[in-house]
Amino acid sequence: MKIDAIYLRELNLPLLRPFQTSFGTTKDRRVVLAEIHSEGLIGWGECTAGEHPHFSEESVDSCWNVIVDELGPTLAASRVENGGQVPRIFGLVRGNRMAKATLENAIWDLEAQMKDMSLSRLLGGVRDVIPCGVSIGIQTSIAELIALIEREVAAGYQRIKLKCKPGWDVEVFERVRHRFPAITLSCDANSAYRLKDADHLATFDGFDLLMVEQPLWYDDFYYHSMLQKRLDTAICLDESIRNRRDALAAIEMESCRIINIKLGRVGGFSEAVAVHNAAYERGVPVWCGGMLESGIGRAHNIALSSLANFSLPGDVSASSRYWAEDIIEPEVTVSAQGEISISDAPGRGFEVRTDLVDRLTVRKTEIRAHALVN
Ligand code: OSB
Ligand code: MG
Secondary structure (H helix, E strand, O other), rough: OOOOEEEEEEEEEEEEEEEEOOOOEEEEEEEEEEEEEEOOEEEEOOOOOEEEEEEOOHHHHHHHHHHHHHHHHHHHHOOOOHHHHHHHHHHOOOHHHHHHHHHHHHHHHHHHHHHHHHHHHHHOOOEEEEEEEEEEOOOOHHHHHHHHHHHHHOOOOOOOEEOOOOOEHHHHHHHHHHHHHHHHHEEEEEOOOHHHHHHHHHHHHOOOOOOOOOOOOOOHHHHHHHHHOOOOOOOEEEOOOOOOOHHHHHHHOOOOOOOEEHHHHHHHHHHHHHHHHHHEEEEEEOOOOOOOOHHHHHHHHHHOOOOOOOOOOOOOOOOOHHHOOOOOOOOOOOOOOOEEEEOOEOOOOOEEOOHHHHHEEEEEEEOOOOOOOO
């Protein structure tokens, strides 16, 4: 594919409700989008980095700089033919996986359009519908949380994930379980605990949780493996899994029994499929995580979730839970059964509302090829 232009832009997108995790609160999203023009088509990619380097080392600004200074010019000068080649094109740049995914995913989006097939099929997806869950942030009161859960259960979501941290855990689980004895429930600590909290974490076993997500350090396998031996509840790793090798190490060490796959965290579709396949071959189920994405990242998460081993409900939910207006058409909707349908339209399956994107844009730059050195 001949790349005619790469544009990078930043949008300001206010969340309908603030989202609180153990590491902080997000009110307004700064969404970076890449737009790659080729052969009369446009591939879109969304950067999933946070406003601050709290979930991972990357942030909106680090991604912007790495894309503008390194990845964008390298990609523009390359002879890329498909998404699968992009990791090698970016091979000299270490880390910066969310930045890389922004561009790689736009190339996959383009490739699917050029091949006149859905992104889901191009990736090897086999599902017509995907099971959906929701991630509910830390609230100011348990009563408030219970009201939110009521609404999401009534909407049909198949799994409720509660963000937790010391002081917002067992009492919350107790009250929620009392009110909802039969729902599928999980929790996500975003690394808020330490191994000395193992006895406390073991009391989570009393609440029939589907999993406890990333209880310990964001970069750890070893201590999660020690902890897993002391829990009946499955550990799910999110932050720790950066690539296929990490997934293999975590599975071999029994650091987790479930893996959360996020496109940005692993560096794009190529590595996400590799993590999926490695887990599938070893009987470890996966699900698709979310990073408060706008419609473009959401569409990409939906396509990824159609792969066979995404057997657990993901954190991929309706646009209307996040935004007054999403930047895609149609918006993402979830059925009363808690499912999203996979589109068989070519590409991502959702049109980008370019007028709205332009209106929300706070900065935009064109990235040009620079001469390839070495
Ligand atoms: O750990 O899954 C996480 C949001 C921001 C950063 C990290 C996480 C999350 C979520 C939200 O849980 C999932 C979503 O609804 O997009
Ligand atoms: Mg998580």
